[in-house]
Amino acid sequence: MHQRTLGLWTRDPEPEILPTCAALGIGFVPFSPLGKGFLTGTVDASTSYPAGDMRTGMPRFTTRNRAANRVLVDQIATLAHARHATPGQVALAWLLAQHPSxxxxxxxxxxxxxxxxxxxxxxxxSADELADLGELAQRVGVQGNRYNEDQMSLVDK
Ligand SMILES: NC(=O)c1ccc[n+]([C@@H]2O[C@H](COP(=O)([O-])OP(=O)(O)OC[C@H]3O[C@@H](n4cnc5c(N)ncnc54)[C@H](OP(=O)(O)O)[C@@H]3O)[C@@H](O)[C@H]2O)c1
Structure with missing residues (x-):
């Protein structure tokens, strides 16, 4: 079992790690599959976190980047609305569709x-919805690193 971040706004395990896991029969647990809540559409620039919440120190969660990253979530929400689902469900369904493991x-x-x-x-x-979501995430991109500089030095990017 391999555990690492993966989702509509963190795609870096895709080229190498996912095919390796699939080839070796290793399961993959994407932690923070909801982007630590962001991909649920319930987080915006006005969201405040309690003292000690790890997101307060994360570049992706600065007020400015939360505002910028709403573009991606708002478009996920549009698809979710059409499917009578929530943005978080779409983010999870997209992950589940990437590979059975x-x-x-x-x-x-x-x-x-x-x-x-x-x-x-x-x-x-559908295949079209999956492709649209993948293309959307690539096109819109995400503002801010997952972790600050010190934390990034501790993870295998
Ligand atoms: N992040 C890490 O570094 C890490 C490392 C190892 C293990 N894990 C484990 O991985 C699991 C998930 O990771 P994570 O908690 O970091 O991130 P996540 O699952 O991406 O997101 C969790 C956040 O999303 C919110 N949330 C969940 N469902 C929601 C919904 N339907 N609508 C709106 N908000 C929703 C939660 O708030 P509420 O609680 O208020 O619902 C929480 O703030 C946890 O069990 C965690 O312990 C994480």
Whole structure:
């Protein structure tokens, strides 16, 4: 089992690690599959985090980058709306569709959200929708590194 960040706004394991895992029969757990909440569409520039929340120190979660990164989430939300789903469900369904050995484990403190997130397994996305989402993520991109400089030096990019 391999664990690393992967999702609509973190694509770097795709060229090398995912094919290697698939070839060797190794499962892949993408941690932070909801982009630490951002891909659910419930986070924007006005969101505040409690002291000690790791996101306060993350470049991707500065106020400015949260505003900029809404472009991606708003477009995910448009597709979600058309499918009577939530943006988070679309983000999870996209991950699930990438390979059968990819097992996202979203984190939440709320029971209702466990049900919402689990329902993503019942949201098959069409080939066109998957391609559109992939293209969207590449085109729009994401502002801000996942971690600050010190933290980035500790991870295998
Ligand atoms: N991030 C890491 O470095 C890391 C490392 C190892 C293991 N993990 C584990 O991986 C799992 C998930 O990672 P993660 O928690 O970092 O990120 P994540 O699953 O991408 O996102 C979790 C965040 O999304 C929010 N959320 C979840 N479902 C939601 C929904 N349906 N609507 C709106 N907001 C929603 C949660 O808030 P609420 O709690 O308020 O719902 C929480 O703030 C956790 O079990 C974590 O312990 C993470």
């Amino acid at each position: 990819i097992v996202p484990i979203p984190g939440t403190r709320r029971t209702a959200r466990i049900d919402e997130n689990a329902a993503a397994t019942q949201l098959p996305l």
